[in-house]
Amino acid sequence: MRHHTVTATFSAPPDEVFAYLANIDNLPNWATDFARELKLVDGRHKVVNGLGEFFFEIDADRESGVIDMLAGPRADALQLFPTRVVPLAEGGSAFTFTMFQAPGQPDEQFEGQYHSLLREFENLELPFSYARDSNERERTSTVQRIGIRTLSCRRRNCVVAQDDRA
Numbered sequence: 001m002r003h004h005t006v007t008a009t010f011s012a013p014p015d016e017v018f019a020y021l022a023n024i025d026n027l028p029n030w031a032t033d034f035a036r037e038l039k040l041v042d043g044r045h046k047v048v049n050g051l052g053e054f055f056f057e058i059d060a061d062r063e064s065g066v067i068d069m070l071a072g073p074r075a076d077a078l079q080l081f082p083t084r085v086v087p088l089a090e091g092g093s094a095f096t097f098t099m100f101q102a103p104g105q106p107d108e109q110f111e112g113q114y115h116s117l118l119r120e121f122e123n124l125e126l127p128f129s130y131a132r133d134s135n136e137r138e139r140t141s142t143v144q145r146i147g148i149r150t151l152s153c154r155r156r157n158c159v160v161a162q163d164d165r166a
Contacts, residue, residue, distance in 0.1 A: 002101040004114045007094055008121050010128035014065060014093040018085040020127055021095065022060035022067050030123040033116035034071075044075060095124070 010017055020026050024045055027035045035056070037048035047056045055075045059068040065085040070078035083097045099117060101110040 002107075002110065003098055004117070005096060005098045006117055006121055007096040008124055009088065009092060009094045010124070011092045012128035013091075014085050014087045015062075017093045017095055017128060018060070018062060018065055018067070021083070021085065022058060022062070024056070024058050027056070030127075031120045032123055033120060034113075047071065097121075 021030075024038070027047070028038045031047075034049055035047040036050075038056070039046050039048065045056045046053050052073070054071045054073055055078060057070045057078065059070065060066065067083045067085065069081040069083060071081065072078040079100070079102055081097065081099055083095065085093055085095050087093055097117065099110075099114065101107075
Protein backbone atom coordinates (compact mmCIF):
# COMPACT_ATOMS: atom_id res chain seq x y z
CA MET A 1 0.00 0.00 0.00
CA ARG A 2 1.45 3.36 -1.02
CA HIS A 3 1.71 6.07 1.60
CA HIS A 4 3.33 9.42 2.31
CA THR A 5 4.38 10.95 5.60
CA VAL A 6 4.86 14.69 6.14
CA THR A 7 6.30 16.29 9.27
CA ALA A 8 6.49 19.93 10.32
CA THR A 9 8.50 21.29 13.23
CA PHE A 10 7.40 24.33 15.21
CA SER A 11 8.81 26.51 17.94
CA ALA A 12 5.39 26.37 19.62
CA PRO A 13 4.92 23.96 22.54
CA PRO A 14 3.20 20.63 21.86
CA ASP A 15 0.10 21.49 23.91
CA GLU A 16 -0.53 24.57 21.77
CA VAL A 17 -0.04 22.72 18.47
CA PHE A 18 -2.18 19.81 19.67
CA ALA A 19 -5.03 22.08 20.82
CA TYR A 20 -5.10 23.87 17.46
CA LEU A 21 -5.00 20.73 15.30
CA ALA A 22 -7.42 18.70 17.44
CA ASN A 23 -10.04 21.45 17.14
CA ILE A 24 -12.13 20.52 14.09
CA ASP A 25 -13.19 24.16 13.64
CA ASN A 26 -9.58 25.06 12.73
CA LEU A 27 -9.46 22.56 9.85
CA PRO A 28 -10.53 25.02 7.11
CA ASN A 29 -7.88 27.50 8.32
CA TRP A 30 -4.98 25.20 7.48
CA ALA A 31 -6.35 22.33 5.33
CA THR A 32 -7.51 24.79 2.68
CA ASP A 33 -7.63 22.30 -0.23
CA PHE A 34 -9.19 19.44 1.72
CA ALA A 35 -11.67 21.49 3.75
CA ARG A 36 -12.73 24.37 1.57
CA GLU A 37 -15.85 24.33 3.71
CA LEU A 38 -16.69 22.63 7.00
CA LYS A 39 -20.33 22.14 7.85
CA LEU A 40 -22.44 20.36 10.42
CA VAL A 41 -25.16 18.09 8.99
CA ASP A 42 -27.42 16.18 11.37
CA GLY A 43 -24.81 16.42 14.11
CA ARG A 44 -21.95 15.15 11.89
CA HIS A 45 -19.15 17.21 10.38
CA LYS A 46 -18.66 17.25 6.63
CA VAL A 47 -15.89 18.80 4.55
CA VAL A 48 -16.53 20.11 1.07
CA ASN A 49 -13.77 20.16 -1.53
CA GLY A 50 -13.21 19.69 -5.25
CA LEU A 51 -14.11 15.99 -5.02
CA GLY A 52 -17.42 16.50 -3.20
CA GLU A 53 -18.66 16.22 0.38
CA PHE A 54 -17.07 13.89 2.92
CA PHE A 55 -17.84 12.96 6.50
CA PHE A 56 -15.02 13.99 8.79
CA GLU A 57 -14.16 13.19 12.41
CA ILE A 58 -11.28 13.79 14.76
CA ASP A 59 -10.44 11.35 17.54
CA ALA A 60 -7.76 12.98 19.69
CA ASP A 61 -5.83 11.97 22.80
CA ARG A 62 -3.91 14.84 24.42
CA GLU A 63 -1.73 12.56 26.58
CA SER A 64 -0.25 10.63 23.63
CA GLY A 65 -0.47 13.50 21.12
CA VAL A 66 -2.43 11.29 18.70
CA ILE A 67 -4.95 13.06 16.49
CA ASP A 68 -6.66 10.48 14.29
CA MET A 69 -8.42 12.17 11.40
CA LEU A 70 -11.08 10.12 9.63
CA ALA A 71 -12.78 10.99 6.36
CA GLY A 72 -15.00 9.24 3.86
CA PRO A 73 -18.00 9.49 1.55
CA ARG A 74 -20.22 7.67 4.09
CA ALA A 75 -20.25 7.79 7.89
CA ASP A 76 -19.67 4.01 7.96
CA ALA A 77 -16.76 4.15 5.48
CA LEU A 78 -14.18 6.46 7.02
CA GLN A 79 -10.51 6.18 6.11
CA LEU A 80 -7.90 6.80 8.81
CA PHE A 81 -5.31 9.58 8.47
CA PRO A 82 -3.08 9.07 11.54
CA THR A 83 -1.35 12.16 12.88
CA ARG A 84 0.59 12.97 16.01
CA VAL A 85 2.09 15.95 17.82
CA VAL A 86 5.26 15.24 19.81
CA PRO A 87 7.64 17.38 21.87
CA LEU A 88 11.13 18.00 20.53
CA ALA A 89 14.17 17.60 22.78
CA GLU A 90 15.39 21.14 22.02
CA GLY A 91 11.94 22.62 22.66
CA GLY A 92 9.01 23.13 20.37
CA SER A 93 7.09 20.35 18.69
CA ALA A 94 6.67 18.25 15.58
CA PHE A 95 3.44 17.34 13.79
CA THR A 96 3.47 14.21 11.62
CA PHE A 97 0.71 13.24 9.17
CA THR A 98 0.56 9.95 7.24
CA MET A 99 -1.75 9.32 4.33
CA PHE A 100 -2.42 5.95 2.69
CA GLN A 101 -3.62 5.33 -0.83
CA ALA A 102 -7.16 3.96 -0.67
CA PRO A 103 -7.95 0.70 -2.49
CA GLY A 104 -8.91 1.53 -6.06
CA GLN A 105 -7.79 5.15 -5.77
CA PRO A 106 -6.02 6.29 -8.95
CA ASP A 107 -2.31 7.05 -8.49
CA GLU A 108 -2.75 10.54 -9.99
CA GLN A 109 -5.46 11.42 -7.46
CA PHE A 110 -3.37 10.12 -4.54
CA GLU A 111 -0.33 12.13 -5.66
CA GLY A 112 -2.52 15.22 -6.14
CA GLN A 113 -3.80 14.87 -2.58
CA TYR A 114 -0.23 14.50 -1.34
CA HIS A 115 0.82 17.73 -3.07
CA SER A 116 -2.22 19.46 -1.56
CA LEU A 117 -1.13 18.24 1.87
CA LEU A 118 2.33 19.73 1.33
CA ARG A 119 0.77 23.10 0.50
CA GLU A 120 -1.53 22.84 3.51
CA PHE A 121 1.39 22.15 5.86
CA GLU A 122 2.84 25.50 4.84
CA ASN A 123 -0.41 27.06 6.12
CA LEU A 124 0.52 25.82 9.60
CA GLU A 125 3.53 28.11 9.63
CA LEU A 126 1.51 31.22 10.50
CA PRO A 127 -0.20 30.16 13.75
CA PHE A 128 3.07 28.73 15.12
CA SER A 129 5.75 31.07 13.74
CA TYR A 130 7.88 32.50 16.49
CA ALA A 131 11.59 32.22 17.07
CA ARG A 132 13.34 29.18 18.44
CA ASP A 133 16.94 29.04 19.66
CA SER A 134 17.94 26.03 17.50
CA ASN A 135 20.06 26.35 14.39
CA GLU A 136 17.99 25.82 11.24
CA ARG A 137 20.96 24.68 9.15
CA GLU A 138 21.89 21.97 11.68
CA ARG A 139 18.34 20.64 11.78
CA THR A 140 18.08 20.59 7.98
CA SER A 141 21.37 18.68 7.70
CA THR A 142 20.25 16.11 10.27
CA VAL A 143 16.97 15.61 8.45
CA GLN A 144 18.71 15.12 5.11
CA ARG A 145 21.17 12.59 6.57
CA ILE A 146 18.35 10.27 7.58
CA GLY A 147 16.92 10.22 4.08
CA ILE A 148 14.12 12.76 4.34
CA ARG A 149 14.09 15.76 2.06
CA THR A 150 13.34 19.23 3.39
CA LEU A 151 10.51 20.96 1.52
CA SER A 152 10.61 24.32 3.20
CA CYS A 153 12.22 25.92 6.18
CA ARG A 154 11.09 29.46 6.91
CA ARG A 155 11.09 31.34 10.18
CA ARG A 156 12.72 28.22 11.64
CA ASN A 157 9.59 26.12 11.11
CA CYS A 158 10.38 23.22 8.80
CA VAL A 159 8.15 21.03 6.68
CA VAL A 160 9.71 17.76 5.58
CA ALA A 161 8.36 14.83 3.67
CA GLN A 162 9.41 11.24 3.24
CA ASP A 163 8.59 9.48 0.01
CA ASP A 164 7.18 6.16 1.23
CA ARG A 165 6.44 3.82 -1.63
CA ALA A 166 5.58 0.23 -0.95
